[in-house]
Amino acid sequence: WADAQKESGIPQRQKRAFYSHEDWLRHHSSSRHARHMLSSISSRVIMSLVPPVFTFTSVAIGVAIYNTVLRWGYLPSFLPLLHAASLPYELTAPALALLLVFRTEASYSRYVEARKTWTSVISTTKDLARLSAQLVKNPLDVALKSSLLSYAMAFPIALKCHLIYGSDIKNDLQRLLEEDDLTFVLYPSIDQTV
Incomplete structure (x- = not known):
């Protein structure tokens, strides 16, 4: 059953x-x-x-x-x-303590892994911004370089807003992105080719 x-x-x-x-x-x-x-x-x-x-x-x-x-x-x-003798209970107490330690260790490991991942996101974003600044050398492409750098800086902030409940992504990204770029990031499903 x-x-x-x-x-x-x-x-x-x-x-x-x-x-x-x-x-x-x-x-x-x-x-x-x-x-x-x-x-x-x-x-x-x-x-x-x-x-x-x-x-x-x-x-x-x-x-x-x-x-x-x-x-x-x-x-x-x-x-x-x-x-019943109390010896079996006394012998199993260390095993229970170890289980609790392993659970705490697993929780801390998840925290450390999240910190490593966030550090990797920040590092990769910095690398992308540095490469964008180096590769776009034509003076006529200043707008492209600025746009690339703005998007590179906006990515970690958008990710943070996605992970933290109640974050105001529009307010956080307003100072980084132009109005049309911000609209594109906030509402990607809207057809903006018109």
Whole structure:
């Protein structure tokens, strides 16, 4: 039953969904806990855990009832009292600590990777601007050089505005791009050949 429940509803070759800013805000909202509790009944993970949790809970209830009945004297006194040593719990604590450390390390690794990527974007943009300034040497192409440099400077700012929710890309790019270039960047689907 649980195995069938785990595999049901999983589409084959499903594309990975990326979060938009709104999805991310919804995911991190304070009401997410109530939403997750309400949807936990239909969760494949929860359904797959029902059999083992039920089994171990039943065994624990049986042991608790046995020990209680034995202490109250309803069973013969030669029967042993069932109890567990604390050693297994003490031995598994370092493993749990390591799991937490690995999770923190993975989070920090993502942060470091993002910083490296951002540094690469800035460096590549500087290289592009330098090459544009060097390659366009004709004095008649000053407008082309200016346009290339403006677009090169605008790219990291546009990327930053895309990544930071609520950024005002128009306000940030107004000082870098001409009005028609800004319109082209903000509304690329509009036909501007007219």
